[in-house]
Amino acid sequence: MTNIVAVTACPSGVAHTYMAAESIANAAKANGWNVKVETQGSIGIENELTSEDVAAADMVILTKDIGIKFEERFKDKPVVRIGVSDAVRRAPQVMEKVAAYLAKTSA
Incomplete structure (x- = not known):
């Protein structure tokens, strides 16, 4: 089973952070x-990724509109960086690219 972890954050840390999280998850x-x-919003970090979550991840998705806290956790993992608006509006297309990458690397 493929395991994806993601961290979403936006400059204001409110609506788009959570909209992006929901779109990526769906x-x-x-x-x-x-x-x-994991969301990094105006009220802090929620649904924090554990070291076990990160270790099991086949792919990491990070929004790039603002710095992600504790990004060093992902140094040995393949990372996709997308804009928060792409996460909200184009998550299915992002997942197609993730699937293509994972298929290529597992072949």
């Missing part, structure tokens, strides 16, 4: 993947 689940999304 798109990953639509592919039958396990997914956990």
Whole structure:
């Protein structure tokens, strides 16, 4: 089973952070993947990824509109960086690219 972890954050740390998290989660689940999304919003970090979550991840998705806290956790993992608006509006297309990458690397 494919495991995806993601961290979403936006400059204001409010609506788009959570909209992006929901879109990524829904798109990953639509592919039958396990997914956990951490949000870094105006009220702090929620649904924080554990070291076990990160270790099990086949792919990491990070929004790039603002710096992600504790990004060094992902140094040995393949990382996709997308804009928060792409996460909200184009999550299924992002997952297609993730699937293509994972298929290529597992072949």
